[in-house]
Amino acid sequence: MSVTIWHNPRCSNSRGALQLLHDHGIAPQVVEYLKDPPDRETLHALVGAMGTGARALLREKEAAYTTLGLADPTLDDASLIEAMLQHPELINRPIVRTPLGVRLCRPPQTVLEILPA
Template sequence: MKVTIHHNPDCGTSRNTLALIRHAGIEPTVVEYLRDPPSRERLVGLIAAAGLSVRDALRKKGTPYAELGLDNPDLSDDQLIDAMMAVPILVNRPFVETPLGTRLCRPSEVVLQVLPPLTEPFTKEDGEVIEPEGLREPPSSTPGS
């Protein structure tokens, strides 16, 4: 399966998403989008393929979002894309593309929507365990509860 991740290695969510892809047995094409930003056409395509609005694809935390006045609701999509092209850290991440679809993987387990089902549990950097659906045990029922 061909998988591409638009990745920021300094982002824990992006690292967990990449690790989940590899845990699924897939070695993806890794695009470090801060070093190699997508073209305008590519960025617009990723956002559309993920079913997002341009504003939904903007990263606010840890970026100059407010300083640049991007919280102004009157800005057009073109103006927001211009800002993302000029300052790539404004592009939320990670975007993942597979034959099953494109997703902005926040939280990281959103990537499971576009990957084959996991067969083994996966442990995120923070220790949270992502269980494959088929391996989860049903809740125990106690008579009289």
């Protein structure tokens, strides 16, 4: 099974989701997104697969969120994705993609929704 996790090793939720994958015998492709940020096409694909809109991936606690005025409800997905491309720290984590779907795994147990039974 091909599984990718966009991971921040400093984040306990991200470490927890990665551990759950390992516990289920899955060795995912680990992308440390702060070192290797996703491109525009990847972010659009992840948002589309999640079906939640780009706002669901934003980290509201980051300084850039306030500085860039990202709380503005009139901003569309393209604008929010552009902000995440320019400031990868705005991307919430961990995001996990499996053949069964894509989820923001907060809490980490959310990853179980997209693993085979």
